[in-house]
Structures are given as C-alpha cells and as structure tokens.
Amino acid sequence: MLRNLMVREYFSAIAASFNKDFQQGAYVWQRAWTSSVVAALQQAEASSHVDRWHVLAGEFDHDAQSFSPAQVSFSVLPRLKHPVVMVFRIDGQMRHLDGNMLIDRLTQVRQQWQSHGVHVSALEIDYDCATQQLPVYEHFLRQLRDSLPKDISLNITALPDWRHSSSISSLLHQVSRYTLQVHAVSNPRQGLFDSSLAETWAQEFSHLSSTPFELALPNYGSRILSNTQGKLLAVESEMPILASAQQTQELMAQPAVLTAFLRKLHTDPPAHLQGVVWFRLPVSGDRRTWSYQTWVAVMDDRYHAVPLLPELQSHTNGMLTVVLNNPNDMDVELPRLLVLNHACEVGDGANAYVFNPDKASFSRQQEGLLHGHAQRVIGWIRCATTGMKTYAEN
Known part of the structure; x- marks a missing residue:
C-alpha cells in the first residue's frame, strides 16, 4: 500500500514538472453541436484540463465538389477561453488539389467564424493522402500559408507512413506545427493503439524535422465492418454507419495503456514534442468514447480502477x-x-x-x-x- 502511494507520488511529481510545457488539446469532431456537445465543452472548459480546442470546421469529399460545414454553435464557440484551431478535413482519396478553389472555401468559412467573434489561432488541414502525393500536398500548403493572415498559423495532421518520403522534411517546413496520428493508422484489425509503435514513430519524426509537433491519442472505440474474406468495408466510430457486414469487430483504446504511455512521454519526451491532442471530446450519449471522468483521470495521471x-x-x-x-x-x-x-x-x-x-x-x-x-x-x-x-x- 505504502509502495503504491510512493509510486503514484513519484509519477505525479514528474507530470507536474513536465506539464509546465506539455499541452493537452482535444478534437471537437462532432458535425452538429447538440446540447450534449455544448455541455461537454463547458464542463471541460471549467476544469481547465484542455489547453486548446481543435474544432472540425468542415469536410471536403473526394472530388472536392462537395463541402459539408460543421454546424457549430456561434453562441458558444466565441466564448471558449482556450485557443481555437479550425480543422478542415480533406478526403484522402482526393488526388487533384485545386488550390484556388480550396483556399477560397477555407477563407469563406474562416471569415464567417471571425465575423461571429471567434478568435482563430490556427488553421489545421487533415488530409490523409498517400505518401506519393506529398509533393502535391506541399505545393498546396505553400499556397495556403501565403494566403493566411500573419496572426493565424498553419498546422497539419501527419501519418506515420509519410516518414518514408524524401519530401517529408520540406513538407513539415511549410507549417508551424503538426499533429502526428498514432492511432488507427496501420491496420484497424490490429487495434486502435500500439504504444511501442507510437513511441517509435514519435522518435523518428523528432529526427526528421525541428518543426514542433503533437501526438494524436485515442480515447474512443470503433466498430470494424468486413466481409467473410476479411476485406474492410467500413469503420464506425463517432458517426453511425448504415451498412451491413458479415463480420464486425469492436475495438477500444484502453485507459491503462494510454496512462502508461503518457508517463513514458513525461519521463523521456522526444525532441520537439509539444504535447498531445485527444480524439475526441467525450460527450454524453457517445458510447464509443471514455467517460469524461476517465478521460480527465488519464490526463491527470490519476487513472486507477478496481477490477470488475x-x-x-x-x-x-x-x-x-x-x-x-x-x-x-x-x-x-x-x-x-x-x-x-x-x-x-x-x-x-x-x-x-x-x-x-x-x-x-x-x-x-x-x-x-x-x-x-x-x-x-x-x-x-x-x-x-x-x-x-x-x-x-x-
């Protein structure tokens, strides 16, 4: 009992010293801000556990002809006390990036948010393109960066596989910060999160560029839909999918595993790592995320659960x-x-x-x-x- 108390005090002391510079953000990935989303945001804001909100602003489909804006609440969003990062998702299957068209739409949405009093600290692009597409993506980022006001930084999300590209260093040089996705990126059937792989990827990216980065960590679960041959048909997570499948598999990020991973980051952080971003904000009624209490306990290094x-x-x-x-x-x-x-x-x-x-x-x-x-x-x-x-x- 005494030994367990001493161990917890030791890790708490490490976390307290590291958290001075270690930030924890969260993705608000809900397409529509229901009363439950608003309540969850207000609860998290009051607790001061989140340093920055990465808010989904909208999504482009694979042919760029359709844009679906997120239905955010402009009575709540401008009142958030922590910095707001606008996130635009571009379908990874999009092969031709029409820079002018995309930038025009991004600018329209950004200016709409700002007209409602939202202070946008950064714009983040979430584009899970194939590794061979990185030179095209870099050209688009250069265009986008030049179009932004000086007080708004440009961020992106990055995939571990991109480390194999000779273009990765120059790509990361175009942005102020990036978020490395270390969950559900290799093969969803093998689990949502592998701490040893995540550590390896973080160390490798820390040597590729001096650009500050964060790690996107999971606090959610997914349902994998596949056919009898094992071919992946769909992944259901934050949104229900109206699709049938011969086989389904439930995956869930485990709080104990993420707690141990955060402790490792605290004791031996990779160079240029600024913090983590959690995917996603836990909302009442979302059965595929941790409870709010569990999420906060993991962030605080307080997670401890008695067996069922x-x-x-x-x-x-x-x-x-x-x-x-x-x-x-x-x-x-x-x-x-x-x-x-x-x-x-x-x-x-x-x-x-x-x-x-x-x-x-x-x-x-x-x-x-x-x-x-x-x-x-x-x-x-x-x-x-x-x-x-x-x-x-x-």
Missing part, C-alpha cells in the same frame, strides 16, 4: 444470470475471461461474451469498457451445483 466484480443472480427456475458490476467512478476494461468454479452444461453468452461449457467459462469476443457504476449482463447458466462462484481474468 462478477455476480450470479439466481432465479426461481434455477437459472443464474451472470452480471459484471463496475464499482469504480472510472471505466474498466471488460475481462477477457470469466471462469466458474464448477462445470455447467447449460448456458449461453450475451453482450459480446460466449459460454464455453467444456471450460466452464465465458470468453470475451469483443473489446470494450464498462462505464463507472454500470453493470452488464454477459449470459446465463443453469447448474446442478449450488454455491457457484466466479473469477475474472484479463
């Missing part, structure tokens, strides 16, 4: 319902395995769990979190033995 408590609820017909309870204020990873102390021949799983009668256990089929003070039914069993007990394994 299995419970067997008996019924008059002899059936037992298997329930997981979360006694914590924070989200907890669903256990990989729930083992019974006796064999039961009859049973069935539910909510991403499968019953294995031969091994007297319930196994998790999909990643996920259980929010604080919530419970989840994962199946039922009927057994001849009384006094059944369970234990969870991660």
Whole structure:
C-alpha cells in the first residue's frame, strides 16, 4: 500500500514538472453541436484540463465538389477561453488539389467564424493522402500559408507512413506545427493503439524535422465492418454507419495503456514534442468514447480502477444470470475471461461474451469498457451445483 502511494507520488511529481510545457488539446469532431456537445465543452472548459480546442470546421469529399460545414454553435464557440484551431478535413482519396478553389472555401468559412467573434489561432488541414502525393500536398500548403493572415498559423495532421518520403522534411517546413496520428493508422484489425509503435514513430519524426509537433491519442472505440474474406468495408466510430457486414469487430483504446504511455512521454519526451491532442471530446450519449471522468483521470495521471466484480443472480427456475458490476467512478476494461468454479452444461453468452461449457467459462469476443457504476449482463447458466462462484481474468 505504502509502495503504491510512493509510486503514484513519484509519477505525479514528474507530470507536474513536465506539464509546465506539455499541452493537452482535444478534437471537437462532432458535425452538429447538440446540447450534449455544448455541455461537454463547458464542463471541460471549467476544469481547465484542455489547453486548446481543435474544432472540425468542415469536410471536403473526394472530388472536392462537395463541402459539408460543421454546424457549430456561434453562441458558444466565441466564448471558449482556450485557443481555437479550425480543422478542415480533406478526403484522402482526393488526388487533384485545386488550390484556388480550396483556399477560397477555407477563407469563406474562416471569415464567417471571425465575423461571429471567434478568435482563430490556427488553421489545421487533415488530409490523409498517400505518401506519393506529398509533393502535391506541399505545393498546396505553400499556397495556403501565403494566403493566411500573419496572426493565424498553419498546422497539419501527419501519418506515420509519410516518414518514408524524401519530401517529408520540406513538407513539415511549410507549417508551424503538426499533429502526428498514432492511432488507427496501420491496420484497424490490429487495434486502435500500439504504444511501442507510437513511441517509435514519435522518435523518428523528432529526427526528421525541428518543426514542433503533437501526438494524436485515442480515447474512443470503433466498430470494424468486413466481409467473410476479411476485406474492410467500413469503420464506425463517432458517426453511425448504415451498412451491413458479415463480420464486425469492436475495438477500444484502453485507459491503462494510454496512462502508461503518457508517463513514458513525461519521463523521456522526444525532441520537439509539444504535447498531445485527444480524439475526441467525450460527450454524453457517445458510447464509443471514455467517460469524461476517465478521460480527465488519464490526463491527470490519476487513472486507477478496481477490477470488475462478477455476480450470479439466481432465479426461481434455477437459472443464474451472470452480471459484471463496475464499482469504480472510472471505466474498466471488460475481462477477457470469466471462469466458474464448477462445470455447467447449460448456458449461453450475451453482450459480446460466449459460454464455453467444456471450460466452464465465458470468453470475451469483443473489446470494450464498462462505464463507472454500470453493470452488464454477459449470459446465463443453469447448474446442478449450488454455491457457484466466479473469477475474472484479463
């Protein structure tokens, strides 16, 4: 107990010293600012955990003919006390960047925001183009940078694969800052976040350019839709997708993994790293993000969760319902395995769990979190033995 307290105090001291220069931003990626989005923004603003807001301003489709502006609230956006970065997403499949047309539209939206009193500190381009497209992208960024007022900096997001391009250094030289995406970039089926890969990419980019950068970190989950041959059909995250698929897989960024990664950044930050940007702002009702309490705890290096408590609820017909309870204020990873102390021949799983009668256990089929003070039914069993007990394994 004393040792755990000393360890937490040690890491808290490191975090406090590093956080003087280490910034934590967040993406507001919701296309429409509902009352839940506004409430989440106001809660985060009051807590002073976020240093900068990266706000989705709109999206260009692959042929650049269609632009979808985000429906932001101009009664709330100008009142945010932290800097606002306008983010424009360009479909990565767009091959021909019509610089004049794109810049005209970006300028129109920027001036609209400014006419409503929004102080725009920077403009960020999110364009996940193929590595071979970087010379074309660099030319567009040079045009865009020259069109911006002197008090607005130009930022971009960057993909790890771009490090293989001979154009990467000159590309990064065009911008004031960039955000390196280290989540869901290699193969979504392998998980949303690999801390060892993220560390490697961050170190490599720190040697490619002296341009300041941040890391985009995940606090969300995704549903992967694929066919029977394993071909990826779609990824559902912040927006529901009306598509059918033969196979689906749920992925979730784990708070404990991100906590450990942040500690490593605090103790040994790569050169030129300025901070992290979280994707995305947790909003009430968004079941694919961490809870707000969990997100803040990870940012503060306070995340600590007691394992989930299995419970067997008996019924008059002899059936037992298997329930997981979360006694914590924070989200907890669903256990990989729930083992019974006796064999039961009859049973069935539910909510991403499968019953294995031969091994007297319930196994998790999909990643996920259980929010604080919530419970989840994962199946039922009927057994001849009384006094059944369970234990969870991660």
